[in-house]
Amino acid sequence: xxxxxxxxxxxxxxxxxxxxxxxxxxxxxxxxxxxxxxxxxxxxxxxxxxxxxxxxxxxxxxxxxxxxxxxxxxxxxxxxxxxxxxxxxxxxxxxxxxxxxxxxxxxxxxxxxxxxxxxxxxxxxxxxxxxxxxxxxxxxxxxxxxxxxxxxxxxxxxxxxxxxxxxxxxxxxxxxxxxxxxxxxxxxxxxxxxxxxxxxxxxxxxxxxxxxxxxxxxxxxxxxxxxxxxxxxxxxxxxxxxxxxxxxxxxxxxxxxxxxxxxxxxxxxxxxxxxxxxxxxxxxxxxxxxxxxxxxxxxxxxxxxxxxxxxxxxxxxxxxxxxxxxxxxxxxxxxxxxxxxxxxxxxxxxxxxxxxxxxxxxxxxxxxxxxxxxxxxxxxxxxxxxxxxxxxxxxxxxxxxxxxxxxxxxxxxxxxxxxxxxxxxxxxxxxxxxxxxxxxxxxxxxxxxxxxxxxxxxxxxxxxxxxxxxxxxxxx
Ligand code: AMP
Ligand code: ZN
Numbered sequence: 178x179x180x181x182x183x184x185x186x187x188x189x190x191x192x193x194x195x196x197x198x199x200x201x202x203x204x205x206x207x208x209x210x211x212x213x214x215x216x217x218x219x220x221x222x223x224x225x226x227x228x229x230x231x232x233x234x235x236x237x238x239x240x241x242x243x244x245x246x247x248x249x250x251x252x253x254x255x256x257x258x259x260x261x262x263x264x265x266x267x268x269x270x271x272x273x274x275x276x277x278x279x280x281x282x283x284x285x286x287x288x289x290x291x292x293x294x295x296x297x298x299x300x301x302x303x304x305x306x307x308x309x310x311x312x313x314x315x316x317x318x319x320x321x322x323x324x325x326x327x328x329x330x331x332x333x334x335x336x337x338x339x340x341x342x343x344x345x346x347x348x349x350x351x352x353x354x355x356x357x358x359x360x361x362x363x364x365x366x367x368x369x370x371x372x373x374x375x376x377x378x379x380x381x382x383x384x385x386x387x388x389x390x391x392x393x394x395x396x397x398x399x400x401x402x403x404x405x406x407x408x409x410x411x412x413x414x415x416x417x418x419x420x421x422x423x424x425x426x427x428x429x430x431x432x433x434x435x436x437x438x439x440x441x442x443x444x445x446x447x448x449x450x451x452x453x454x455x456x457x458x459x460x461x462x463x464x465x466x467x468x469x470x471x472x473x474x475x476x477x478x479x480x481x482x483x484x485x486x487x488x489x490x491x492x493x494x495x496x497x498x499x500x501x502x503x504x505x506x507x508x509x510x511x512x513x514x515x516x517x518x519x520x521x522x523x524x525x526x527x528x529x530x531x532x533x534x535x536x537x538x539x540x541x542x543x544x545x546x547x548x549x550x551x552x553x554x555x556x557x558x559x560x561x562x563x564x565x566x567x568x569x570x571x572x573x574x575x576x577x578x579x580x581x582x583x584x585x586x587x588x589x590x591x592x593x594x595x596x597x598x599x600x601x602x603x604x605x606x607x608x609x610x611x612x613x614x615x616x617x618x619x620x621x622x623x624x625x626x627x628x629x630x631x632x633x634x635x636x637x638x639x640x641x642x643x644x645x646x647x648x649x650x651x652x653x
């Protein structure tokens with residue numbers, strides 16, 4: 178499989194360190210508010226990666242953190258803790274907020290068929306792990322104490338800006354509007370490993386440490402949680418593109434300084450979902466959540482399809498017009514699948530050929546848009562319905578669009594509608610049994626019996642109408 182690697186800036190052949198075993202780390206949500214559908218785009222595309230690696234025969238161990246402390250209003254360790262802000266907004270405690278929005282996050286994931294990671298670890302459960310690594314960094318001379326906080330010294334590294342040839346002045350992260358620069362820092366991109374002093378004295382959760390009572394920085398959380406569960410090396414680290422700098426850059430700096438060797442081989446970044454007016458936000462404009470989409474009549478699978486129709490390395494623009502198009506595509510797709518008849522033989526050579534179209538697409542830097550085209554190619558192909566159904570079930574192990582379940586629901590609804598049409602007809606049950614017997618006879622290619630049943634019904638004044646969803650009937 179070719180995968181774009183932000184570290185090498187090329188599409189590299191993906192080779193796990195141990196053949197057949199993949200360690201995968203995903204930056205989890207900061208649980209101070211609902212996830213917006215932009216955040217969820219990232220988790221959907223990471224889910225496809227995870228599922229495809231398993232589909233291709235790998236054993237995957239996937240770890241996700243929950244950021245419930247230390248992520249400040251600015252990613253560059255300035256401002257107030259987002260969790261404290263959330264708690265104040267809702268007049269609740271930080272832990273109440275964390276629990277509520279963690280549950281809400283996984284409820285959204287469930288609706289979108291985003292699989293639970295194998296390990297989910299809240300940062301507040303790993304304080305001892307953070308302290309151990311920070312102590313190690315201080316011992317090795319990569320960290321320093323200033324003004325009560327512990328900082329990572331980025332000048333100790335040969336190559337700090339690993340992802341891009343950023344210009345130094347573009348990286349002046351601490352100096353943004355409304356955020357004062359931290360004068361304790363020796364270098365402008367040094368970052369906090371442990372806070373004991375902050376302008377915000379109302380930090381809710383604090384722990385004892387060798388440097389005083391305080392709390393961890395955001396970046397150290399992901400490094401330590403990954404090492405705790407996946408060991409000293411990592412195959413793939415995922416996140417949204419905004420995480421590349423400073424978050425992931427800092428993760429690499431501190432992990433490799435601590436370990437003394439290369440840590441993670443592949444960095445998988447998902448580009449953003451934007452609105453027509455720009456960046457998606459939790460604080461301004463309409464706050465786009467899965468529940469909001471549902472309230473406007475969009476099934477979460479429509480949003481999943483919308484995401485899969487475009488490549489993860491391209492920005493995606495959200496609009497209701499785009500959602501309407503995705504809704505029509507999804508409905509048409511499911512209607513078409515609902516017409517496929519169960520039973521019969523799978524044609525193995527057609528199966529293998531059509532499957533190749535699907536795996537070639539995903540092997541090419543996870544081209545999900547071409548993988549969706551492979552689904553349409555199955556529907557257009559000249560092979561048996563059994564082959565098509567087997568392929569769709571196989572592809573949906575990765576796509577997870579409920580293709581067969583939604584089609585079954587369409588068929589059940591059509592049957593219920595037909596039943597309701599004849600409610601009160603004393604012969605309805607008997608007529609439907611005859612129609613079912615006719616369908617069974619046709620399937621067995623016993624056309625004489627099928628014709629006999631039709632003739633019997635015609636003689637009783639009943640007309641049969643064969644439709645894609647099955648046979649309907651009416652009295653003349
Ligand atoms: P947060 O909860 O803010 O820590 O973000 C959760 C995930 O969503 C991270 O991987 C971010 O990089 C990602 N993310 C944030 N905004 C967007 C967006 N507009 N589109 C896609 N991913 C995003
Ligand atoms: Zn992270």
